[in-house]
Amino acid sequence: MSTDTSDTTTEDGPNGDAAEEIPSRAELAARVEELEEELSDVAAGQNSKKMSIVATKGTLDMAYPPLILASTAAAFGYDVTVFHTFWGLDILHKERSKNLKLSSVGNPNMPVPNMVGALPGMDRVTTSMMEKRINDNDTATIEELIETSLDMGVEFQACQMTIELMDYDEDNFYDGVTTGVGAATAIQDMADADIQLLV
């Protein structure tokens, strides 16, 4: 590399190597421009906070946490994506989301012993009990939370692999749900996010 500066010394000089590394004015200007662009990218990234949730469960009780956190984070100004996979897909399913069930077994906090909970029809009983409480307490329904979250700009993603596994169709989901995405998309969102949650 040659330079036009008067500081250039001969190859024999003690500063010869250093002098050869002095970049031209044009090169410096280009580098400054490059750094300024990078800096503005970083600044832009800092302004938008991101949250990434992976929703894997489709029971009535487990459908609430991702939706409540997603809508609340959106209210805080976060860009939120919720990646729904396996039973989590049911939360985005127009019909199934209205009929999510609460399991009467496997939860020691339930008012019925497992032996009784395992009887036919008990899931329906515990689900009705929970639905009544949700109604009595004016707790938002799953459908309301989905609609609210979509209004607030939350991006709901339905995992393509499990859509096919469950034999669902794109039309089964609420309008605005993103389909045709996989684990790589979720990883990318998580890598960019300030908060990552698996529910």
Add this chain to the structure above:
Amino acid sequence: MSVEFDIAETLDVKGASCPMPVVQTKSAIDDLAEGEVLEVLATDPGSMSDLDGWADGTDGVEMLEQVEGDDVYKHYVRKTE
């Protein structure tokens, strides 16, 4: 307690529970102009902590005052930008 600022809008979220008071407050604030104050009426006891936390963690809003009444929690939020 007296309130010494002009209220531009009142949002009634009485009866609603988490996360709706925060979510609806955010939507209502979006419709206000800079400097205007939103009054939020809630019955959810969690709204005292939640709306304060939301205002603290959100750019462009400021919690001016929270009043704990007998039945209703009143919150006054200014849009600052």
